[in-house]
Amino acid sequence: METPTTDGKSAHDVHGGLPIPRRAANRAVPRAEILRDWYRQMLLMREFEIRCMQAYQDKKIGGFCHVYIGQEAVATGCVAALKPQDPLVTAYRDHGHALARGMTARACMAEMFGRVDGCAKGKGGSMHMFDRKNNLFGGHGIVGAQTPLGAGLAFATKYEDEVINNGKSSRVTLCFLGDGALNQGAFHEALNLAGLMNLPVIFVVENNGYSMGTSIHRGTTQSHDLSSKALGYGIDSAVIDGMNLLEVYHGMKDVVDKCRRESRPAFVDMRCYRYKGHSMSDPRKYRTRDEEAIWEQGDPIGTFEKFIVDQGAITQDQIKALNKDVKQEVRDAVEFADNSPVPPLSDLYHDVYREPWGPYTGTSEPRMYGGALNPPTFRATREGDGLI
């Protein structure tokens, strides 16, 4: 399953990268049932994003919308290598991660639509998908901001296991970032802290070659070998072909197992490509259609489909059925989102504080202690008053 090339030039040259090791060839192939699940997962992400783009054009979705098309193998393979109790945190291109983690297409789409049945009651939006039940600690909208959070989640799991429960660190945190985050200070500080404190966090760079419209060469030193970033912080790294699901799974399994065993951080240069623009408003003038065509030949879903057909893990009828099934699931999600109520206006004033001090209105005159409508009972204030 080599990535297609033209003129003897690797398609991965968009990253200027070193050769990518191949791991899957020597590994046992997972059961057919698992392979079909993964295939379906990728189909779901793709279909979900196609329908998101349509809904965005129809103005059902507002704000920014960053679709994941082309990178489906990354989220699918990475999450497959994790345990459910392992925290996951990511950036703003987060729909795929949310679905991979187990969020329903309904909850995800309703969030996109800004409706009350969304995963965050319509208050987070496309870039901020949260799911406590599935240990998804957010999509985060500021580039690189999630990297210290990822270190902190790993700090906390280790602290819980070791300090509170007097046991051994047992969980790893997966922290996704884009190649653009490599140039943010927060990322470097997070790596330094993770290296220094032996935090079990894996920084997975979804290296799609572009931070918005800036190719990685124009924004990042040593872009041909990102392991140099990790090396400076004493962190082991791996390069993985993010367009190939089996490579992602086996590569990540190794990294995750080692990170869990040693309670140490790791860094992954996950080579991939986003087929669409940075966001819905991006005409992609900074790259050629030829380049895109090369990558589309190595489409992660097509590549994996061919592989499982060759393996005899799936029949053409099953493929048709799964495609139909996924289309139905996403159509249902769109319908669900469209029928879900908009949040009540009173929701604006909830979830600002866990322990509010009164009916919080968020205006310049917060009615902190009742205000005119709800006057506080008079108490003589004096030194020591209020001690509880």
Add this chain to the structure above:
Amino acid sequence: MSATQELEFRDAIRDAMSEEMRRDKRVMLIGEEVAEYNGAYKVSRGMLDEFGPKRVIDTPISESGFAGMAIGAAMLGLRPVVEFMSWSFSLVAADPILNNAPKMLFMSGGQFGCPIVFRGNDGAGGQLGSTHSWCVEGLFSNVPGIKIVIPSTPADAKALMKTAIRDDDPVFFMESERLLGMKGEVPVGDDVLLKFGQACVRRPGTDCTIASWGRPVHFCMEAAQELAKEGISCEVLDLRTIRPLDIGAIERSVRKTSNLVIVDQSWSFGSPGSEVAAQIHRRCFDDLDNHVHRVHTEDVPAPYAFNLEQEYLPNTRKICEAVRSATYNA
């Protein structure tokens, strides 16, 4: 009231943290020089010895990194206390402390809160120059989702710190380096807490209300004493927290005195002082004998020279002048 002991301001904060760490293993302290150095201002002295390096954690000089890391840990359920050696240094951690901590609960639709305390030295007064003399409450009080605590006495500092650690929301706790050596009687007991949003009257009076918080409360007390000699009776209110803001206490006092002077050591433009003034003008429009007067730091960067810095800050002279003006005694 129960028994008290005399404590320095810094030790009152230390005792609050230590008691809470004994009570709850989820509480830990992290920051620059908090462990082996015993704190740049010796607030955490002795804590490493008691709790060990897994709960009292030195970090490199990396505010954005460790502030963000502590927020991630709080999302998972720990209750970190993060020391900024100075709040001035928190500015390089603006994204985590302003974009993550106060918004996580809201953005996640109530799923992930952020029970964290950020604390450290805030305000000018030690000739530290422009970059190290920030009064960050002027900036940060603008942001919903944060609670802001600025104590003026050791007793309040201890009780408010304990409340801050037990609170489920992000709390910004601001200490004045100038006050850390101040001694005061502090109630003994693990469960002496102070509710947020309760101002207290430091000195009762009838002619003019002076409202303040943190270190300038002491200047207000000096001014009130001096003004008493001139026959002007001042009521000094210590707000103790500015989010939540006990506007009701100020309102009640102003209804009695008909005059208000606000003393705020942050810059005047868009400050807690201007917010209080706006609210009181609306609430007490018919009670006021004069417009609300405000004493702030001067609208310039903090200077180094001793005399300039004294002039830059709110001080007793300026407060006296403001009160005389407000009460038509100028």
